[in-house]
Amino acid sequence: MRFGINTWGLAFPVDASNLDTFLDQADSLGIPGARPVIEVFASPEASDLEGARALGARAAERGYGVVACGFNPYMLGPDRPAPHLISPDADERRAAIARACGFVDFAAAVAVGGDAGVLSGPWHTRHMHFTGAGLTAQERAWLVEGLKQVAARAEARGVLAGFELLNRFEGYVLNTVADALEVIREVGSAHIGMNWDTAHAWVDEPKGILESARMAAESGHLFHVHLGENHRGELGQGPVGPMLGDLLRVLGQAGYARCAVPELFVELLDPAVHKWVRREGDPLGAAQRSIRYLAAQVPA
DSSP: OEEEEEGGGTOSSOOTTTHHHHHHHHHTTOOOSSSOEEEEEOOOOGGGHHHHHHHHHHHHHTTOEEEEEOOOOSEEETTEEOOOTTOSSHHHHHHHHHHHHHHHHHHHHHOOTTOOEEEESSTTSOTTOOOSSOOOHHHHHHHHHHHHHHHHHHHHHTEEEEEEOOOTTTOSSOOSHHHHHHHHHHHTOTTEEEEEEHHHHHHHOTTHHHHHHHHHHHTTOEEEEEEOOTTSSSTTSSSSGGGHHHHHHHHHHTTOOSEEEEOOOOGGGHHHHTOOOOOSSSHHHHHHHHHHHHHHHSOO
16 A cells, blocks of 8 residues: 655645645655655646646656546636536536546646556535435436546546545535445446545444445445545544554455545635644644654554
């Protein structure tokens, strides 16, 4: 298993212009294992692919792999709702597919040094969008059809596209591993899978996070893992921390060998993730302590 850190735990945004400053900080964390990973926000715009390639190449020179995170906010700008795959409007669904395919292209562009491209994040749904009910049969059909088209792009680009399972307070589209696996199997592509997150799983998984992680890993469709406390703060300062050693063992025993990345947030992102209580003080100190805590839990 490989470990790393997401860029938004220390700074936002991070791109080729300030990547070295970020990597200097990442070097100071003492991330365990070989060739650590950084997770960066992806852009769906073709005009940003050259910058993505430069970022990936520079990260590889510094000894890091890169995972791309696609985020689909509630609004892309004033009075401009983000398109989503289950919209009743066909044009909006097509726009959502194009946006997701743009994220796939970005993930391919930053993948250098022999790594397969990996796309993480909630790119499959509009964040904080609710209807007052669960996923309908029609919405599920639209979701599967959209994911099949994204899968075709991912296969063409050699990318593993893992959508993040959000808890029910951040979205209603596939909140548990069991629900996600049904859809993934219906899509029928080895390039569509999950980005599993302890903070979200803590809320909704009926059998707990250890069983949830085991199911995800044994499926063969677990592409990326976020390690976070339920309160989104410093790793080891909440109920997930004491379970972390067992969690890593469960993932390893189930054959998971990809990335597990502590997910922290700088203050600028608080409105997006609804993390109002901050206890860590400075982001670098929180990241250093979180990585030290993680390193101490890694099975020998």
